[in-house]
Amino acid sequence: MKTKPITVVARLRAMSGKEEELRQVLLDMIAPSRKDAGCISYDLHQSPEHKSCFLFFENWETKEHLDKHLTTSHLKAFNAKSPNLLAEPPQITLWERISE
Secondary structure (H helix, E strand, O other): OOOOOEEEEEEEEEOOOOHHHHHHHHHHHHHHHHHOOOEEEEEEEEOOOOOOEEEEEEEEOOHHHHHHHOOOHHHHHHHHHHHHOEOOOOEEEEEOOOOO
């Protein structure tokens, strides 16, 4: 049985006054994450109406690749900084594409 790619939707909201700092920290995660094994795409979005709201839309070859990504130094560095930047815990959901 072939493993399916996994899609991650991660929503993050900056603390008031920390929007630009969070934006830069998130942008800094893109290049190393895109180099992680199994990364198909890793894209950051910002709400045009609510500048404190960010969304990562990621695609990984397998759940195992995603799990490995979550142990990388760049994710650990973000996790160390996030309590001082985020207004609430990230909302992270996993998805499997069912259409071709």
